[in-house]
Amino acid sequence: MAGTGSKQITAGQGNGLPRHIAIIMDGNGRWAQKRGLPRTAGHAAGAETFRRIASYCRDLGVEYLTVYAFSTENWKRSAEEVSAIMGLLKKYLEEAIRKMRRENVRIRVLGDLTPLSPELRELIARVEAIDETLETHTQANLCVNYGGRDEIVHAVRAWQADPCHGELTEEELSRYLYTAGMPDPDLVIRPSGEERISNFLLWQSAYAEFYFTDTLWPDFTEKDMDAAIAAYRSRDRRYGGVKK
Ligand code: IPE
Ligand code: IPE
Ligand code: MG
Numbered sequence: 001m002a003g004t005g006s007k008q009i010t011a012g013q014g015n016g017l018p019r020h021i022a023i024i025m026d027g028n029g030r031w032a033q034k035r036g037l038p039r040t041a042g043h044a045a046g047a048e049t050f051r052r053i054a055s056y057c058r059d060l061g062v063e064y065l066t067v068y069a070f071s072t073e074n075w076k077r078s079a080e081e082v083s084a085i086m087g088l089l090k091k092y093l094e095e096a097i098r099k100m101r102r103e104n105v106r107i108r109v110l111g112d113l114t115p116l117s118p119e120l121r122e123l124i125a126r127v128e129a130i131d132e133t134l135e136t137h138t139q140a141n142l143c144v145n146y147g148g149r150d151e152i153v154h155a156v157r158a159w160q161a162d163p164c165h166g167e168l169t170e171e172e173l174s175r176y177l178y179t180a181g182m183p184d185p186d187l188v189i190r191p192s193g194e195e196r197i198s199n200f201l202l203w204q205s206a207y208a209e210f211y212f213t214d215t216l217w218p219d220f221t222e223k224d225m226d227a228a229i230a231a232y233r234s235r236d237r238r239y240g241g242v243k244k
Helices: 028-034 039-060 079-103 118-131 148-161 170-174 222-233
Strands: 020-024 064-071 106-110 139-146 187-190 209-212
Touching: 028 039, 039 064, 039 079, 039 222, 064 079, 079 106, 079 118, 079 139, 106 118, 139 148, 148 170, 187 222, 209 222
Parallel strands: 020 064, 020 187, 064 139, 106 139, 187 209
Antiparallel strands: none
8 A cells, every 4th residue: 555655667566457547537528518518517527427436446456546636727717617626626525524434545635735725625634634544455646736747846845945855866856746655657547538648647657558538537437447457458568678
């Protein structure tokens, strides 16, 4: 579970299952538009898909699931859309406080949380306090006001400000990322047909396998996850070496 830390050059699980899956939950707006619904309805449907896929990953034995919920760039959207997304996050956190002991999944929120409302930050603190008490092998990371570049700048600043910092190496800097102590993602999934990284896990996905599908996130099912994992299993991860 959590705590391998530092630079992860080889990863995955012995059984071919990714240890860490990351998802760019994209396509909510288009899903809603196709149905003549407001974009916010797409975000609500996407939040349901996240609940379902997170349970599925836990049942499969995936140790870490990291999802991109709101980027540092998503503030460009209308106030109405931003506030709907923050409302869904609030609902999810309140539900987590009630259910996470039973579900036995640790929840972390990764990103620069300073611009979030005090109410949301308080809920995040309560969820993370429950985290400490769970004995589990499953962790869900929600990336909120997350940007890969922002994370690296934040890490460098934190390293600089730490009077106990060590010499600056890759391992050392990793200790100051939001993902400190977690293994790098083995598999990054992006639904919705877009094939770009959009500032997600820039440092951590150095050797991740990528899987793209045209399915819009609210339509993403357990079968799509199976297909992504099957694709991952067929990949030959060489990490810059030569196939034996
Ligand atoms: C992803 O869906 C959710 C967020 C970025 C918050 P989008 O809202 O980007 O959906 P599309 O890409 O417009 O369809
Ligand atoms: C990435 O999706 C961010 C999230 C899914 C939270 P976007 O929809 O914001 O990315 P672009 O604009 O298509 O690159
Ligand atoms: Mg999008």
